[in-house]
Every structure is written in structure tokens, then in C-alpha cells.
Amino acid sequence: MNQVKNISNGLPFLKMHGLGNDFVIIDARGAESPVSQSMARAIGERHFGVGYDQLAVLTDSDDADVDVAFWNSDGSMANACGNASRCVARIIMDETGDSEIVLRTGNGLLPAVDAGNGLISVNMGQPQLTWDTVPLSKDVDLNALPIDGEPGAAGMGNPHCVFVVDDAEGVNLETRGPAIEHHPLFPERTNVEFIEIIDRRTIRMRVWERGGMITLACGSGACAAAVVAHRKGLTERNVTIHLDGGALQIDWRDDGVWMTGPTALVFQGHLSPEFLAGI
Numbered sequence: 001m002n003q004v005k006n007i008s009n010g011l012p013f014l015k016m017h018g019l020g021n022d023f024v025i026i027d028a029r030g031a032e033s034p035v036s037q038s039m040a041r042a043i044g045e046r047h048f049g050v051g052y053d054q055l056a057v058l059t060d061s062d063d064a065d066v067d068v069a070f071w072n073s074d075g076s077m078a079n080a081c082g083n084a085s086r087c088v089a090r091i092i093m094d095e096t097g098d099s100e101i102v103l104r105t106g107n108g109l110l111p112a113v114d115a116g117n118g119l120i121s122v123n124m125g126q127p128q129l130t131w132d133t134v135p136l137s138k139d140v141d142l143n144a145l146p147i148d149g150e151p152g153a154a155g156m157g158n159p160h161c162v163f164v165v166d167d168a169e170g171v172n173l174e175t176r177g178p179a180i181e182h183h184p185l186f187p188e189r190t191n192v193e194f195i196e197i198i199d200r201r202t203i204r205m206r207v208w209e210r211g212g213m214i215t216l217a218c219g220s221g222a223c224a225a226a227v228v229a230h231r232k233g234l235t236e237r238n239v240t241i242h243l244d245g246g247a248l249q250i251d252w253r254d255d256g257v258w259m260t261g262p263t264a265l266v267f268q269g270h271l272s273p274e275f276l277a278g279i
């Protein structure tokens with residue numbers, strides 16, 4: 001019997017990461033997603049649960065290799081998660097032997113390819129570049145929002161607010177991140193990126209993610225940063241972005257924003273019946 005159909009016996013999961021952006025992945029194909037908001041929060045608890053930046057739940061798809069739903073550890077959901085998309089793509093590629101697959105996410109169909117040398121590329125789609133699609137609460141210039149520091153905004157299926165700063169290391173993410181995440185200009189809250197332009201093909205970035213956390217990397221955030229930096233005239237369309245957990249290649253092509261980077265499988269585990277019964 002598929003163990004996800006009967007979780008009173010426990011629930012298997014994978015722990016993976018992409019550049020230290022860490023994930024619990026539950027494979028619910030062949031069953032309904034067993035994950036509720038309270039379960040997402042409990043699994044995400046780093047002391048009393050497993051701990052993750054995002055939870056990805058795989059279910060059967062009508063038109064792709066797999067459907068994926070993403071949860072943040074505060075129990076909110078996100079339509080996009082770039083680093084977890086690479087991890088899920090790797091699972092499907094390892095399983096099928098295919099080097100090109102398609103994921104269905106809340107941001108639509110995302111093609112992914114094996115880029116060799118342990119790297120996976122995912123086409124994260126075209127950015128949302130109108131105020132109502134990011135979304136913002138009013139019509140303002142997306143390249144210079146009316147917020148101190150004049151950040152730019154872009155949607156990658158999820159909202160991003162990108163500040164260009166002189167010194168990314170010097171930014172106090174813990175105070176600036178939540179203040180912008182909850183700024184009234186962002187009706188669905190926002191992810192917050194601070195980028196330092198090293199040269200026209202290189203960016204240093206640190207991130208505060210919607211959901212209330214500093215993470216070592218954010219794939220959709222790196223895509224949004226590349227889009228905003230290019231639209232401000234600071235960089236080319238193809239850049240290397242250095243995050244706290246490592247580097248991503250971002251290439252804004254005619255068919256969408258491609259993100260290339262590594263994935264890592266850390267361990268396989270089993271949520272115990274006792275843990276699940278306590279949720």
C-alpha cells in the first residue's frame with residue numbers, strides 16, 4: 001500500500017537542499033496530499049519537527065511529469081520555489097532516466113533539463129512585470145518603488161522586492177527583511193533581496209524570504225534580482241549570483257528566466273506515527 005494513503009503507519013520524506021536552501025519533500029503521488037497547514041508548520045519546526053525552509057509535496061499530474069506544491073515553514077504557501085524545483089526535477093530525472101522533464105507548479109509548467117556536472121536548469125518562466133501581477137497594492141514604477149532605497153519589484157510566480165546596495169554584507173536582514181515583507185505596498189507580502197553589483201555579469205545577493213526567515217539561497221529571488229538589475233540597466237541578461245550558500249547562473253532568455261545550480265540529497269526519513277498523531 002502507498003504509505004501516504006495510510007499515514008497512521010508514518011510518512012516517508014526526503015531531506016534535500018539547493019545551496020543550503022533546505023527542503024522536506026513528500027511524495028504523495030498515487031494519493032491525495034496529506035499535508036495541512038498545521039502539518040506543514042509542525043514538520044517545519046527545527047526543534048520539535050524536521051525543519052525546512054520549504055516543504056514540497058509531489059502529486060500526480062495531468063499534463064506534466066509531476067505536480068508540486070510549496071509550503072513555507074510558517075504554514076503559508078508559495079507558487080514558486082526555484083531551488084526546490086531543481087531538487088524535484090532531479091528526483092524525477094533519477095527515477096525516469098529522462099534528462100528533460102516538466103514540473104507543474106502554482107506558476108505554471110516549468111521545463112527542467114539536466115545541465116551536466118550535477119547541475120539542473122529550470123525555466124522559471126517570464127517574470128510578472130505589472131503592478132497588479134507582482135502584486136503591488138497600487139500602480140507605481142516597478143523599477144523604483146516609493147520606498148527608501150528605491151528598490152525594484154518583479155514577480156516570479158511569487159513577489160520579490162529587490163534593493164541595490166553598496167555593501168550586501170552590511171545589510172541587517174533581520175530588521176530590514178520583515179519590515180519590507182510586511183510593507184503595505186505588498187498585499188501578499190514579499191520576498192526581499194539585497195544585491196550588490198560586482199560587475200555586469202556578477203551579483204552578490206542576500207535574502208529575507210516571505211514566510212519570515214533568512215535563507216542561504218532563494219532561486220526565485222535570484223531570478224527576480226537578475227531581472228530587476230537588468231531592467232535598471234546594471235547588468236547583462238546572463239549573470240552569476242553569489243548567495244550565502246553558493247552560486248546560481250541566471251539567464252533571462254526569450255522563453256523565460258533559466259536558473260542553473262546544484263542539488264543535494266541529505267537523507268531519507270520517516271515521520272513517526274507518534275509525531276503525526278501529535279499534530
Ligand SMILES: N[C@@H](CCC[C@H](N)C(=O)O)C(=O)O
Nearest residue numbers: 078081082083158218219220
Ligand atoms: N526558497 C525559494 C522561495 C520559496 C518561497 C518564498 N518564501 C515565498 O513565499 O514566495 C526559492 O528558491 O525560490
